[in-house]
Amino acid sequence: MLALWVLVATSCWGSGLVNAQPSPQVQERISAAIKKAASLPADKVDYTEFVNVFIGTDNFGDVCPGASVPFGMVKFSTDLTGYAPAGYVTDPTQTIRGLSPMHDSGTGSSLGTYGNFEIMPLICPGGFDSCPLTLAARERFRKNNTDDASPGYFAQTLDNGIKMEATSTRRAGLERFTFPKGSKPYFVLDLANDLPASFAGGHMEIDPEQGRITMGGLWGSSFGPGSYNYQAFACYDILDGGKQKLDEYGVWTGMTDEDFQTTGLGMTHLNLTRNLIGGVYESGALFSFAGQPEQINIRVGISFVSEAQACANAESEVGDASFDEIVARSKALWNEKLSKIEIDLKNTPANVTELLYSSLYRASLTPNNATDETQGPFANTPHPYFDSLYCRQGNAFWDTFRTFYPLMSLHSPVEFAQIVDNYIDGWRKLGWMPECRANNLPGWTQGGSSGDVIVGHFAVTYHNEATALGIDLDELYSAMLADAEINPPEWNTLGRQVNVYKEYGYVPFGVLDTDSVGRQTREGSRTLEYAFEDFAVRQVALLLNKTDDVATYTNRSLFYRNVWDPSVQSDGFQGFAQKRAPNGSFVNTNPIDCSPNDSNENRECSLQGDNVVGFYESSSWEFAPHDTAHLIELMGGNATFVKRLDHFFDAGYYLAGNEPSFQTPIGYHYANQPAKSVDRVREVVFTNFDITPAGLPGNDDQAAMATLLVFHLLGLYPVPSTSQFLVLSPMVPQYTIHNSYLGVSTTITTKGFDKRSVQKTIPKGVAAYVKSVTVNGVVQPTRCHFDFNDVFRVGGEVVIEVTADMDSVNSCGASVPESVSTGGFTTIR
Numbered sequence: 001m002l003a004l005w006v007l008v009a010t011s012c013w014g015s016g017l018v019n020a021q022p023s024p025q026v027q028e029r030i031s032a033a034i035k036k037a038a039s040l041p042a043d044k045v046d047y048t049e050f051v052n053v054f055i056g057t058d059n060f061g062d063v064c065p066g067a068s069v070p071f072g073m074v075k076f077s078t079d080l081t082g083y084a085p086a087g088y089v090t091d092p093t094q095t096i097r098g099l100s101p102m103h104d105s106g107t108g109s110s111l112g113t114y115g116n117f118e119i120m121p122l123i124c125p126g127g128f129d130s131c132p133l134t135l136a137a138r139e140r141f142r143k144n145n146t147d148d149a150s151p152g153y154f155a156q157t158l159d160n161g162i163k164m165e166a167t168s169t170r171r172a173g174l175e176r177f178t179f180p181k182g183s184k185p186y187f188v189l190d191l192a193n194d195l196p197a198s199f200a201g202g203h204m205e206i207d208p209e210q211g212r213i214t215m216g217g218l219w220g221s222s223f224g225p226g227s228y229n230y231q232a233f234a235c236y237d238i239l240d241g242g243k244q245k246l247d248e249y250g251v252w253t254g255m256t257d258e259d260f261q262t263t264g265l266g267m268t269h270l271n272l273t274r275n276l277i278g279g280v281y282e283s284g285a286l287f288s289f290a291g292q293p294e295q296i297n298i299r300v301g302i303s304f305v306s307e308a309q310a311c312a313n314a315e316s317e318v319g320d321a322s323f324d325e326i327v328a329r330s331k332a333l334w335n336e337k338l339s340k341i342e343i344d345l346k347n348t349p350a351n352v353t354e355l356l357y358s359s360l361y362r363a364s365l366t367p368n369n370a371t372d373e374t375q376g377p378f379a380n381t382p383h384p385y386f387d388s389l390y391c392r393q394g395n396a397f398w399d400t401f402r403t404f405y406p407l408m409s410l411h412s413p414v415e416f417a418q419i420v421d422n423y424i425d426g427w428r429k430l431g432w433m434p435e436c437r438a439n440n441l442p443g444w445t446q447g448g449s450s451g452d453v454i455v456g457h458f459a460v461t462y463h464n465e466a467t468a469l470g471i472d473l474d475e476l477y478s479a480m481l482a483d484a485e486i487n488p489p490e491w492n493t494l495g496r497q498v499n500v501y502k503e504y505g506y507v508p509f510g511v512l513d514t515d516s517v518g519r520q521t522r523e524g525s526r527t528l529e530y531a532f533e534d535f536a537v538r539q540v541a542l543l544l545n546k547t548d549d550v551a552t553y554t555n556r557s558l559f560y561r562n563v564w565d566p567s568v569q570s571d572g573f574q575g576f577a578q579k580r581a582p583n584g585s586f587v588n589t590n591p592i593d594c595s596p597n598d599s600n601e602n603r604e605c606s607l608q609g610d611n612v613v614g615f616y617e618s619s620s621w622e623f624a625p626h627d628t629a630h631l632i633e634l635m636g637g638n639a640t641f642v643k644r645l646d647h648f649f650d651a652g653y654y655l656a657g658n659e660p661s662f663q664t665p666i667g668y669h670y671a672n673q674p675a676k677s678v679d680r681v682r683e684v685v686f687t688n689f690d691i692t693p694a695g696l697p698g699n700d701d702q703a704a705m706a707t708l709l710v711f712h713l714l715g716l717y718p719v720p721s722t723s724q725f726l727v728l729s730p731m732v733p734q735y736t737i738h739n740s741y742l743g744v745s746t747t748i749t750t751k752g753f754d755k756r757s758v759q760k761t762i763p764k765g766v767a768a769y770v771k772s773v774t775v776n777g778v779v780q781p782t783r784c785h786f787d788f789n790d791v792f793r794v795g796g797e798v799v800i801e802v803t804a805d806m807d808s809v810n811s812c813g814a815s816v817p818e819s820v821s822t823g824g825f826t827t828i829r
């Protein structure tokens with residue numbers, strides 16, 4: 001979401017500045033582990049050692065490298081100044097304001113999200129009243145090139161020598177601070193600050209006997225209406241079970257702008273209301289420890305329900321376990337997730353191993369599991385609950401539904417079902433499924449209701465197991481129908497502008513909509529989006545034998561055609577999606593607008609009110625996935641389509657950092673030229689991804705980028721809301737996907753694999769192009785696609801044979817992938 005930031009920002013800062021963070025030892029350690037693992041038996045492999053959590057912490061990747069368990073609500077990281085939506089960034093010119101327990105990963109919200117309840121260790125030679133307390137006063141540089149982190153562990157050292165470490169459970173964790181010898185440890189604990197500076201009132205209580213500080217309050221959304229608030233609570237236990245002795249304590253307030261701070265030694269209570277005049281109101285606790293202990297351990301619990309629950313979470317999840325024990329438990333949880341895909345470690349290029357497991361790590365980092373931590377309309381729901389659900393929209397298909405959930409469907413149906421239940425619960429409580437939930441609040445919809453595609457993908461893939469997995473398919477379908485049929489009074493955060501969409505067959509530009517309000521922009525991309533969501537409804541209607549609905553939604557899934565203006569030309573190619581007025585005439589904009597080659601660098605292409613191009617975060621050069629055959633016809637046939645795709649890449653219109661571009665490199669499959677897709681995917685991967693902190697082309701968007709990369713490396717691409725997978729050329733010689741719920745494993749072997757093919761341009765004479773696909777001994781008629789039900793549902797052996805002779809295999813051999821208009825997707829298996 002808001003990936004436009006990336007577009008604008010990379011052009012000023014993206015190149016040149018090579019940051020040295022993290023510690024060089026992180027990469028050395030990972031490389032050594034990968035090397036060593038080549039000779040280990042599979043059950044001795046520690047997959048967490050291959051993960052580089054710093055990938056995506058530079059170049060606006062917005063990844064959180066903090067300590068987290070899979071889907072953890074707690075993600076401990078430091079918070080830095082400057083553009084740092086996930087708290088941490090590599091840029092050594094930015095300073096650290098503290099360590100805090102809650103973050104999101106991969107968010108494009110430029111304001112930043114969470115960062116509440118921050119603690120900063122201090123050395124105050126002048127005593128209590130001399131400590132620097134406000135954000136601006138306390139911020140410090142890091143000790144350069146020492147940042148360290150791995151799954152379940154985070155560490156950063158300040159330029160004054162204080163080392164901060166953290167490890168976590170789902171809702172709690174431990175912090176460990178090591179002070180230079182001979183210094184007295186002081187800590188400032190922040191009640192009011194969060195990254196978006198959204199404090200709306202709160203309170204804090206210090207219990208010096210128990211050594212416990214509790215606090216809570218209200219904050220605002222990082223990506224949604226400013227009029228909503230969420231509540232959060234924390235519980236800090238500061239005596240390490242009696243091993244540490246508190247010295248001074250008190251509260252403080254201050255203002256950065258006015259450059260003042262005031263302390264109240266011995267005071268134990270703060271109760272602050274919302275600061276109506278605006279600005280950052282600063283306040284919190286200050287305390288020190290007796291003696292000169294080198295190490296201080298602090299236990300932290302978090303809750304969205306109450307202080308009492310925050311403390312209970314710390315007691316039940318951490319108890320009196322040691323720091324190292326919590327790290328070990330976290331690692332074990334990560335290994336359970338990461339080992340769902342095993343590869344031939346010996347023969348896979350080391351960078352691919354690192355990219356793959358780092359991506360798989362992020363694929364289980366979010367959304368944040370806030371089950372039993374619900375508030376507002378979701379308070380006490382008996383259903384699973386997840387926070388930080390990313391908006392999924394744009395030009396016909398947004399962030400997570402393209403690759404994130406399809407990857408989950410391969411190996412983690414239980415977790416997938418929990419998230420689907422959470423989507424359905426959104427409909428139960430609010431009337432529509434959530435679209436862009438951030439900070440427990442409805443965030444801005446970027447286009448449609450793509451939760452439909454997510455639950456649709458689940459239904460199509462796991463309908464046989466749905467009941468056992470706790471999903472009632474009729475209820476799931478009702479939730480989809482609400483999104484598709486019920487026009488919300490205000491569609492900026494939930495649902496779609498469906499009444500006018502149904503009336504006109506497209507979302508009209510400049511329409512008088514008397515039924516609902518919303519920001520009337522993005523009419524072109526919203527139409528493409530709604531049509532794809534209608535396709536998902538159609539798929540579930542087909543599954544449930546709702547014959548009338550199948551006809552209705554098949555029809556509506558083709559509404560994308562209604563914004564196709566055959567007369568528009570761009571670079572000699574004819575026919576583009578355009579926004580359209582209620583009277584039927586097109587309102588044309590240049591198809592290159594909002595591509596990387598837009599002549600106007602300042603054009604608004606995102607949610608801004610002056611985004612007038614009709615498209616969201618991409619140009620109208622991109623296209624839709626469920627009916628590509630018809631698009632090819634509209635564009636003038638296969639040959640022209642291939643030329644057009646080539647031109648799209650060669651001209652530089654491809655924008656890897658935004659999701660509408662995900663499927664474009666594989667478009668050649670639909671024109672019966674699959675070997676060209678193989679070339680394009682290699683080019684896309686090695687132009688846009690690598691193992692450095694700057695190794696993502698834009699914000700990770702709840703691991704949408706990570707999961708796209710996983711599919712590229714594995715040589716697969718999913719078609720959302722269907723069971724079809726497109727087959728490409730794997731960049732690993734062999735891998736096995738375990739699905740323990742179905743009790744099956746699927747091993748895919750790349751026969752003829754040549755390491756030299758794993759680079760941007762496949763050298764002449766090197767095997768990489770798919771020659772044949774054999775599933776459990778049966779050679780498939782087509783080498784372009786296969787079905788989940790024939791492969792991952794039954795398990796077994798798949799052999800993808802590759803050859804260097806591109807020309808001989810640049811066709812599917814039989815059917816191209818399916819499209820609605822050519823009779824595709826007619827049955828759900």
Ligand SMILES: *[C@@H]1O[C@H](CO)[C@@H](O)[C@H](O)[C@H]1NC(C)=O
Nearest residue numbers: 092093141142143144158159
């Ligand atoms: C770390 O590097 C940055 C950028 O070069 C510099 O501004 C900062 O002073 C350095 N910090 C220390 C502690 O040397």
Ligand SMILES: *[C@@H]1O[C@H](CO)[C@@H](O)[C@H](O)[C@H]1NC(C)=O
Nearest residue numbers: 202203204269270271272273
């Ligand atoms: C904080 O003060 C408000 C009134 O300003 C009061 O309603 C509330 O109960 C107080 N909260 C705590 C925790 O003391």
Ligand SMILES: *[C@@H]1O[C@H](CO)[C@@H](O)[C@H](O)[C@H]1NC(C)=O
Nearest residue numbers: 070071369370371384415418
């Ligand atoms: C979320 O947390 C609940 C409660 O601990 C747990 O039962 C569930 O398995 C978790 N789900 C995921 C996907 O982590």
Ligand SMILES: *[C@@H]1O[C@H](CO)[C@@H](O)[C@H](O)[C@H]1NC(C)=O
Nearest residue numbers: 463473541542543544545546
């Ligand atoms: C749908 O119809 C097919 C064939 O008539 C039948 O096998 C299947 O059980 C039906 N499915 C449902 C959900 O009713």
Ligand SMILES: *[C@@H]1O[C@H](CO)[C@@H](O)[C@H](O)[C@H]1NC(C)=O
Nearest residue numbers: 502503505551552554555556
């Ligand atoms: C689709 O619906 C439109 C109007 O809603 C109708 O004019 C058209 O005939 C329908 N097309 C098909 C193929 O049913």
Ligand SMILES: *[C@@H]1O[C@H](CO)[C@@H](O)[C@H](O)[C@H]1NC(C)=O
Nearest residue numbers: 510581582583584585586587
């Ligand atoms: C249709 O509407 C557009 C946009 O409001 C307007 O520019 C155009 O003149 C109208 N065309 C006709 C034929 O009324």
Ligand SMILES: *[C@@H]1O[C@H](CO)[C@@H](O)[C@H](O)[C@H]1NC(C)=O
Nearest residue numbers: 632633637638670671672816
């Ligand atoms: C494109 O090629 C495929 C496979 O050869 C063929 O089925 C299809 O009809 C062609 N499309 C057009 C528009 O010619």
Ligand SMILES: *[C@@H]1O[C@H](CO)[C@@H](O)[C@H](O)[C@H]1NC(C)=O
Nearest residue numbers: 571596597598650651652653
């Ligand atoms: C688009 O921009 C890229 C990078 O600046 C440039 O190489 C390319 O030639 C441009 N394409 C066109 C069609 O102007």
Ligand SMILES: *[C@@H]1O[C@H](CO)[C@@H](O)[C@H](O)[C@H]1NC(C)=O
Nearest residue numbers: 349350351689690691692695
């Ligand atoms: C691995 O990635 C690093 C960082 O991008 C790069 O410098 C190196 O050349 C790559 N190694 C290989 C063998 O591709």
